[in-house]
Structure formats: C-alpha cells, structure tokens
Amino acid sequence: MYPLDQRQNWFSGQGRWSNVPASDWNDWHWQLRNRITKLEDLEKMMTLTPEERAGCLFAANKLALAITPHFFNLIDTSNPQCPIRRQVIPSIKESVVAPGEMSDPVGEEETMPVPGIVHRYPDRVLFLVTDRCAAYCRYCTRSRLVSNAQAYDFHPEFEEGIRYIETHPEVRDVLISGGDPLLLSDAKIDYLFGRLRAIPHVEFIRMGSRIPVFLPQRITPELAAIFRKHGPIWLSIHTNHPKEITQELSAALERLSLAGVPLGNQSVLLSGINDDPEVMKSLIHRLLMMRVRPYYLYACDLIEGSTHFRAPIQKGIDIIRSLRGHTTGYGIPQLVIDGPGGGGKIPINPDYIQAIHDGIIELRNFEDRTYIYPTGNRLPDPTPRIIE
C-alpha cells in the first residue's frame, strides 16, 4: 500500500467543477454557497440508491444534508459503498433506532452548567460555539443539535460560556468545538481566542474542526495568522479514510503548522469505511506525512440511527494490535469508547499483559512472543547470585 500513500497520488484540483474560475473555487465562501444541500442537486450529480434517496428526504427531520464541492469530488459515484459517500450521503437506515441508541449518547446535556459548556472532567471543558458545519457526517454524535434539523435551537452564548470559564479557576484546558468553530468569521475567532488567552488560569487552548478536510479553502493565511497570534493553540482534525487526504488538505495544514499549531487527528471506527488494518495504516501514514499525530480512534457512539455504521469493537482492537510494533509508534491512535450516558473517554487496548503472578508480569510482544519482567525491582530468586 505504501507507494499509493505518496503525496503525488493524493487527490488535487477542481474535479467535476473544472469549468469554475480558480478564484471562485479557492474562495471558501464560494464553496459554502455551492454546497450540495438538496436532493435535486444531488441527483443532478449522481444516481442515488433507493435507500439514499429516502435518506435525503428523511434528513430534513434529523441532520441536514450538506456536502462541499471539494469533498464531493472525493466520492466515487459509481460505488454505493464508497467510504466517502457513506459518510456524507444520508441513508434511510438513519431512521432505524436500535436498543440503547440515544439522542445524546455521551450524556452531554447532564454536564452542561451553562449552554454550550460541557464540564465533565475536573480540569477541562468542552466549549460548543456553533451548531453549524461545512458538511454533515451522518454518524455525528451531536446530531441532536448540529444543523438544527431537530429544532434544538442552539444559541451558543459566547459570553456566558466565557464567563463560566473565567469564574472557574480549575479550568486549565478549553476545547472549542461545535458544530465546527472554523465556520465562525476571522473576527469572531480572533475575539474568542483573545478572550480565552486573557484568562490567567487557562493554560491550554485547543479546537476540534473538520473544516480542513471539508473546506481546506477556509484555512487562509489570515486565519493561520490568528492562530499564530494567540498561540499555542492545538487543533484536532477529523479524518476517517485515506481518500480524505488531499493535496489541498496538506497545504492547509502546512499553513497552520508553520503558524505553530500542533496537529492531531480523531477518527471514528466505521463499519465498511475504515474498520480494516490496511485502510487505517494508510490513513495514519498520510497523516504523519502532514505533521498530524493520530490522537483518538473512537468507537461509534450510540447515536440514534447509527447501527449501520457501528463496527464490532474487536475489529478496533485488532487494528490497534496490527499497528503497534508494525509501524511508526507516533502513528498509533488511542482506541476509546466514550462511556454511554456520560462516562467520558475510556481507553481500550489489546491485551499485552498475559498474566501477573509470583512477582512477574508476562508480556506478549507485537510478534506474539512472550517476555517476562519483574513486577517489583528484581525477578524473584530464592538464591541471589553474589558477585565477589
């Protein structure tokens, strides 16, 4: 697989929109204005399966349909199982709610002291600053509020959120998310970073955004300069499949990285999309080439209508096992389950510990060989050897 991962093989260009002037194509406002948001638009571009067609009609009640031209170009319109297609084109399977699936699967509402602030962990908060995204992921954990299709009517109170952080000195880490915070204007982002940076106890500021992937045109030199001005600000992007790694994404991330932004990636383990060791290996290799450190691999949350996306957890464990030792350690994400109902992120690891007994720990290495190490500071030995 490796030769395919080389940068020259990554997608680039205007694809189906080659007749559009480059100045329009490269303008993020043009990309947003020309998003595919209606069934009619989509059907002009491709033939939908009956399930997708019904899914598009259902989407208005659940999570809106939106795909940027940049991301649409990555879809293989001749393959209903295309891993890009399945992430953004609705399916009527989203209307089937299985036992245990919830509208708020990770219990965010219960730990929201003020609208937009989720304070679950002792020293850090999640700060939701918008309910809109450049495109919508069909498995989104925050479908309840994102895109407002379910009339949640989220009005992020910036000021109330900032005041909460200002008056809670235990909050040293703020994760700005949404929705997608990079849909805010440069002026708003500059203001938000400035206000947070001015709070003495806030040591660490980070943002989660899928905009570099959906809308790399948004990462202008001006935006990178705002990150630089208030830096260090860390950024987690969200990619699931190597096809999402384009030369445009790479250029956008380079602008951020050179502005001093440390980059991470979060993926969701998705059935038939990336629940495969070779696919995941290719993805993480491409991420490393762009200075992105794979951070988390999430089991798909129990969001309503997500059964068709959920991969067996054992597949995730097997993927991690297939990576550790076999490729660059920097590339290996932590597999986590976000405890349903509000448990927070719980790490899931392959069993490298075979047993702990009689003063030894028995370990299994990446090649399945067994090694022994003392549990204390030396191996148990009834007759220690004395060097004379």
Ligand SMILES: *Cc1c(COP(=O)(O)O)cnc(C)c1O
């Ligand atoms: C994921 C998350 C965080 C950040 O967790 P880290 O493990 O530090 O990345 C903070 N708050 C909430 C509510 C989260 O879901």
Ligand code: SF4
């Ligand atoms: S970009 Fe993030 S918040 Fe927006 S739809 Fe996708 S997963 Fe949800």
